[in-house]
Amino acid sequence: MNKIIFITLTVSLVFLFWGFLPRLQAEALEPVSEIQLSNGLQVLLIPNPKAPVVTVQVWYKVGSVNESYGQSGLAHLTEHLMFRGTKKYGPKQFSRIIQKNGGQDNAFTGRDYTAYFENLASDRLAIALGMESDRMTGLTVDGEKFLTERMVVQEERRLRIKDDPSASLFEEVIDTAFKSHPYKRPITGWMEDLESLTHSDFLSFYRTYYQPTNATLVVAGDFDKDILHTMIEKTFGRVPKNPVPRSRRIKEPPQEVDKRVVLRREAQLPYVLFAYHVPSFPHPDSFPLEVMSQILSGGKSSRMHQKMVYREQMALEAGADYSFSSKDPFLFFFYAQALPGHTPELIEERLFQEIEAWERLPPTQEEIQRAKNQIEAAFIFAQDSIFYQANLLGRYQTLGNWKDLNKFLPGIRAVQPSDLMRVYHTYFKGRNKTIGVLIPTEKKGNRQ
Numbered sequence: 001m002n003k004i005i006f007i008t009l010t011v012s013l014v015f016l017f018w019g020f021l022p023r024l025q026a027e028a029l030e031p032v033s034e035i036q037l038s039n040g041l042q043v044l045l046i047p048n049p050k051a052p053v054v055t056v057q058v059w060y061k062v063g064s065v066n067e068s069y070g071q072s073g074l075a076h077l078t079e080h081l082m083f084r085g086t087k088k089y090g091p092k093q094f095s096r097i098i099q100k101n102g103g104q105d106n107a108f109t110g111r112d113y114t115a116y117f118e119n120l121a122s123d124r125l126a127i128a129l130g131m132e133s134d135r136m137t138g139l140t141v142d143g144e145k146f147l148t149e150r151m152v153v154q155e156e157r158r159l160r161i162k163d164d165p166s167a168s169l170f171e172e173v174i175d176t177a178f179k180s181h182p183y184k185r186p187i188t189g190w191m192e193d194l195e196s197l198t199h200s201d202f203l204s205f206y207r208t209y210y211q212p213t214n215a216t217l218v219v220a221g222d223f224d225k226d227i228l229h230t231m232i233e234k235t236f237g238r239v240p241k242n243p244v245p246r247s248r249r250i251k252e253p254p255q256e257v258d259k260r261v262v263l264r265r266e267a268q269l270p271y272v273l274f275a276y277h278v279p280s281f282p283h284p285d286s287f288p289l290e291v292m293s294q295i296l297s298g299g300k301s302s303r304m305h306q307k308m309v310y311r312e313q314m315a316l317e318a319g320a321d322y323s324f325s326s327k328d329p330f331l332f333f334f335y336a337q338a339l340p341g342h343t344p345e346l347i348e349e350r351l352f353q354e355i356e357a358w359e360r361l362p363p364t365q366e367e368i369q370r371a372k373n374q375i376e377a378a379f380i381f382a383q384d385s386i387f388y389q390a391n392l393l394g395r396y397q398t399l400g401n402w403k404d405l406n407k408f409l410p411g412i413r414a415v416q417p418s419d420l421m422r423v424y425h426t427y428f429k430g431r432n433k434t435i436g437v438l439i440p441t442e443k444k445g446n447r448q
Contacts, residue, residue: 039212044394050222057219059218062210077197085139098131179253213245265439270437272437281404285422296319297321314347317336321335376412
């Protein structure tokens, strides 16, 4: 799995295979019904009677970008606290009730969104709707519960980031690459910020962003649309309307100097990472960037794996990662972890050579077509899942508009060799690069 997937998502999001998330063949979806309640809640319904199951997802337009300076990790902590109970349902009762009814539930936090979901039998749909609407504005989290959950999040950060040197490197590179945009902050939060978060910080954040005018409800699966509409009005329709949260977009200034991060940490193998600022979907350049990423790193037949891992046997892993779906421009990564006997300097030089090779050895028509086929096929195979259909609609409605998904496959199919060379010269030449190097140090127990 690409290391960037690990660093950018919380533990509850890892399984969503973000690498293929945007590859939606929109015409393959069942017809989508779009409704807006009087309190501002956006509702997207996808009837699919193939099996007697449903997925209920609530997407909030709030993530780490909405945190104030010094409060990193607050969005993720709020996600945890959403399971700590309301007046109607006590602490930890939410998941127990869903599981008791044969369902599954979870949540995940990103830079631009926080989402909650339940997968369960269609005849239990009312249970999920009732509980999600209840906790939208009805949390009852006292100071003791807050402190307990804050410690849980701190421990999660230690295990997932602090104790993983390569994950820490990604975090440091992202922080260094951005000058002013809040994407620089880790979703899990800096430990010092987590330690200073207060119960009042949480309450203010929750009351500002957790409301119907800032949310999208997505339901996909086996249901009668008219009956479901009535159920939604009886549950979510009763949630009071509040003002739309104030949104302030920050534009990252162009990077005019190369940047470098050196992380010395107890580790077994060196790790090298390059990061370049690039636009995100639906920018026209996002399509050739996605194809480029697939050519470089799409499986064992990809360029970087074939060269650095298979033939040269100098890297344990090597590849590229393009974070296709974000509200604002993010980063394109090249990475490699050295095999024993290969220095960080050698891996850095070899990574740079691989990037430069894009101009000396442009992708062939065969490579381009194979990458396009892989991108399209990956999503088509996922079309049987009502969960992923709902996930895509919720994600893109939160980022902009779910109808933008209609642009994806036509955009991929239209990519030409000239487009691939254009984005290469636009984003991968000049001073748009941040380099991160992990240099292993001796374990404390081995020092003399």
